[in-house]
Amino acid sequence: MALQDVSQDVGQPKVAIFNDPKVRGWVYQVVLLVAIVYLVYAGVQNMFANLAAQNIASGFGFIGRNAGFAISQSLLEYSQAESSYGKVYMVGLLNTVSIAFIGVILATVMGFIIGISRLSHNFVVRSVATIYVETFRNIPLLLHIFIWYFGVLRLLPQPKDSANLGLLGLLNNRGWFAPKPIPQELFFLTAAAFVVGIVLTFVISRWARQRQGKTGQQFPTFFAGLGLIIGLPFVIFLISGLPLVFDYPVAGAFRPKGGMTVIPEFMAMLLALSSYTAAFIAEIVRAGILAVDKGQTEASHALGLRSGPTLRLVIIPQAMRVIIPPLTSQYLNLTKNSSLAVAIAYPDLVSVFAGTALNQTGQAVEILGMTMLTYLGLSLLTSAFMNWYNARMALVER
Amino acid sequence: MTRKILSAIVGTAVLGLAAGTASAATLDDVKGKGSLQCGVSQGLPGFSNPDQDGNWSGLDVDFCRAVAAAVFGDSSKVKYTPLSAKERFTALQSGDVDVLSRNTTWTMSRDTALGLNFSVVNYYDGQGFMVRKDMGINSALELSGASICTNTGTTTELNVADYFRANKMDYELVAFEKADEVVAAYDAGRCDVYTTDQSGLYAQRLKLKDPGAHVVLPEIISKEPLGPVVRQGDDQWLNIIKWTHFAMLNAEELGVTSANVDEMKNSDNPSVKRLLGTEGEFGGAIGLSNDWAYNIIKEVGNYAETFDKNVGPDTQLGIARGANAQWNDGGLQYGPPIR
Ligand SMILES: N[C@@H](CCC(=O)N[C@@H](CS)C(=O)NCC(=O)O)C(=O)O
Numbered sequence: 001m002a003l004q005d006v007s008q009d010v011g012q013p014k015v016a017i018f019n020d021p022k023v024r025g026w027v028y029q030v031v032l033l034v035a036i037v038y039l040v041y042a043g044v045q046n047m048f049a050n051l052a053a054q055n056i057a058s059g060f061g062f063i064g065r066n067a068g069f070a071i072s073q074s075l076l077e078y079s080q081a082e083s084s085y086g087k088v089y090m091v092g093l094l095n096t097v098s099i100a101f102i103g104v105i106l107a108t109v110m111g112f113i114i115g116i117s118r119l120s121h122n123f124v125v126r127s128v129a130t131i132y133v134e135t136f137r138n139i140p141l142l143l144h145i146f147i148w149y150f151g152v153l154r155l156l157p158q159p160k161d162s163a164n165l166g167l168l169g170l171l172n173n174r175g176w177f178a179p180k181p182i183p184q185e186l187f188f189l190t191a192a193a194f195v196v197g198i199v200l201t202f203v204i205s206r207w208a209r210q211r212q213g214k215t216g217q218q219f220p221t222f223f224a225g226l227g228l229i230i231g232l233p234f235v236i237f238l239i240s241g242l243p244l245v246f247d248y249p250v251a252g253a254f255r256p257k258g259g260m261t262v263i264p265e266f267m268a269m270l271l272a273l274s275s276y277t278a279a280f281i282a283e284i285v286r287a288g289i290l291a292v293d294k295g296q297t298e299a300s301h302a303l304g305l306r307s308g309p310t311l312r313l314v315i316i317p318q319a320m321r322v323i324i325p326p327l328t329s330q331y332l333n334l335t336k337n338s339s340l341a342v343a344i345a346y347p348d349l350v351s352v353f354a355g356t357a358l359n360q361t362g363q364a365v366e367i368l369g370m371t372m373l374t375y376l377g378l379s380l381l382t383s384a385f386m387n388w389y390n391a392r393m394a395l396v397e398r
Numbered sequence: 399m400t401r402k403i404l405s406a407i408v409g410t411a412v413l414g415l416a417a418g419t420a421s422a423a424t425l426d427d428v429k430g431k432g433s434l435q436c437g438v439s440q441g442l443p444g445f446s447n448p449d450q451d452g453n454w455s456g457l458d459v460d461f462c463r464a465v466a467a468a469v470f471g472d473s474s475k476v477k478y479t480p481l482s483a484k485e486r487f488t489a490l491q492s493g494d495v496d497v498l499s500r501n502t503t504w505t506m507s508r509d510t511a512l513g514l515n516f517s518v519v520n521y522y523d524g525q526g527f528m529v530r531k532d533m534g535i536n537s538a539l540e541l542s543g544a545s546i547c548t549n550t551g552t553t554t555e556l557n558v559a560d561y562f563r564a565n566k567m568d569y570e571l572v573a574f575e576k577a578d579e580v581v582a583a584y585d586a587g588r589c590d591v592y593t594t595d596q597s598g599l600y601a602q603r604l605k606l607k608d609p610g611a612h613v614v615l616p617e618i619i620s621k622e623p624l625g626p627v628v629r630q631g632d633d634q635w636l637n638i639i640k641w642t643h644f645a646m647l648n649a650e651e652l653g654v655t656s657a658n659v660d661e662m663k664n665s666d667n668p669s670v671k672r673l674l675g676t677e678g679e680f681g682g683a684i685g686l687s688n689d690w691a692y693n694i695i696k697e698v699g700n701y702a703e704t705f706d707k708n709v710g711p712d713t714q715l716g717i718a719r720g721a722n723a724q725w726n727d728g729g730l731q732y733g734p735p736i737r
């Protein structure tokens with residue numbers, strides 16, 4: 001009897017529409033969404049009303065206005081006479097991205113070396129790595145930045161006694177002034193050879209992997225790639241008659257003229273950020289390696305693999321799955337920490353845009369809003385990339 | 399759930415309404431708190447500088463004390479908020495400080511677009527350059543290609559841009575947020591030149607390892623009228639700030655000092671009588687007691703006294719009155735009459 005009832009109910013539910021859990025769920029979602037949208041709208045509206053009531057300028061008209069101040073490092077063509085606040089934003093953004101990008105690479109390399117060293121069988125190597133981690137991790141980052149900055153400044157000579165690095169240019173406390181390569185007409189051949197080299201290396205490595213899978217025969221892909229990517233363009237470069245001239249910096253009373261400059265603020269910032277973050281990455285790497293079962297090492301040794309290949313081919317790939325998620329947060333930290341650059345006059349986004357531009361225009365709300373969105377965007381991009389990489393590593397699991 | 403959302407919506411609506419009726423009476427706020435919150439620099443000798451015990455002194459600090467004397471009859475009722483160049487306007491806009499007395503240049507955009515009002519000029523300044531003596535530089539026009547250290551968020555970085563552009567000279571600007579880092583970086587040799595308001599150069603030079611090894615170049619490349627700033631929309635408070643400065647100027651002109659102010663109360667000079675409140679009702683007109691100016695002079699002194707004590711020729715800064723002399727002495731300081 002009861003059974004019959006149930007089967008009938010399943011066929012055509014006789015629930016009133018406002019009692020249907022599905023419909024109710026939807027209604028709640030929509031109400032919540034509307035409420036959130038209204039809250040945000042009301043907040044923004046309120047803010048603009050307040051700004052207007054206090055006679056504080058608002059709007060985004062300032063973006064096109066001339067900024068009129070100089071910036072010490074710019075990857076774009078920037079002139080204080082003509083460039084707008086919009087350009088200031090771009091210059092600041094690129095300066096932030098470049099320090100974060102190079103910093104992340106450096107921190108990762110250092111972090112892996114130190115993390116692996118912490119597990120070394122060699123007492124000295126292990127202790128040095130441990131001391132490194134414990135000191136660098138436990139000193140506030142701002143202090144690191146100051147120590148590196150004033151350390152770098154003290155260490156480097158005054159412009160009049162610049163250190164001459166020969167082919168590498170000049171070094172003094174205004175920065176490293178490297179010769180600037182100026183490609184001539186035929187240089188495109190070398191560039192093309194470089195691209196061809198990369199493509200060929202890809203093809204070869206695929207072929208080599210497939211062959212190894214089938215026959216077990218190994219192929220020195222690394223050296224072949226090296227030859228193709230570096231050797232080939234170099235030969236072409238020689239044949240086409242060295243189509244590259246260098247603009248050498250010339251020493252003077254003030255900072256050297258010409259060449260490319262790496263300012264000391266960049267060096268200090270890079271050293272501080274990467275050495276600090278490397279300490280954290282080292283711990284993550286160590287934890288990741290320790291998380292791989294000891295049996296894996298033993299099995300790998302039993303198969304006759306030596307320590308190097310064991311680490312490279314067996315341990316690290318498995319450890320990576322544990323390492324990547326916390327590594328992502330370190331990358332995000334490094335990017336956000338780069339905003340401390342303002343302390344030592346490195347012209348990052350916070351310094352030139354949320355600092356100088358904000359002060360000259362007084363438009364705090366707009367400028368801070370843009371800056372926050374930018375950092376959010378950078379972080380989301382980094383996370384997205386790392387999640388993709390993580391998914392790729394996870395797929396290898398069998 | 400729905401109830402929560404409803405209350406949130408009502409909440410924002412109330413907030414939105416409340417925002418319209420922001421209170422404007424700074425004087426009442428200050429009296430209610432029992433002290434004046436004054437925005438000053440993070441340490442600029444002669445203008446606003448704390449000693450080891452955290453006691454502030456300087457020309458800008460004396461101005462804060464004078465306002466407190468006018469309002470409370472007690473110049474010690476001031477609390478100081480040290481602000482970097484970058485933070486100062488936001489701190490004033492948001493009401494963290496009641497008045498900004500921090501070597502701040504009066505410019506049109508700051509006076510109009512920030513919701514702030516400049517009041518008076520308590521120090522006429524101009525931007526200058528400082529270099530090491532051993533560089534053998536005698537004029538700013540020899541600085542093409544130089545590296546220049548300065549503060550962000552200042553008029554300084556804009557003036558230097560104009561000057562170098564006008565003279566077709568090239569330069570590298572290294573701009574720090576905090577003045578102490580500018581000094582440290584310049585001292586460490588990062589820059590050939592330190593540029594800021596000339597008074598600031600004399601003050602910051604004292605912080606260098608060897609102050610005698612540096613010279614201030616003769617060129618003055620800008621007008622830097624420095625003075626106290628308040629929020630827009632409170633005319634009474636603006637008047638109090640203005641007339642505090644004018645009272646100190648009038649006192650100097652009339653020969654009233656902190657030492658003789660009590661005797662001067664018996665003076666027959668009607669101008670002195672109006673200043674010291676023995677005749678007329680001038681204090682009441684700005685919401686203060688009638689002895690407001692007497693209190694300023696008694697507790698802090700007239701303009702010449704604070705100038706000489708903080709930055710004058712006998713101090714470490716050794717700055718002459720110059721443009722800051724009285725109008726009848728070849729200067730620009732001019733106190734409108736109290737009548
Ligand atoms: N008068 C200029 C510059 C003011 C300024 O910030 N000067 C610096 C250098 S003298 C300063 O006061 N530093 C002291 C501090 O930041 O505490 C302006 O209003 O923009």
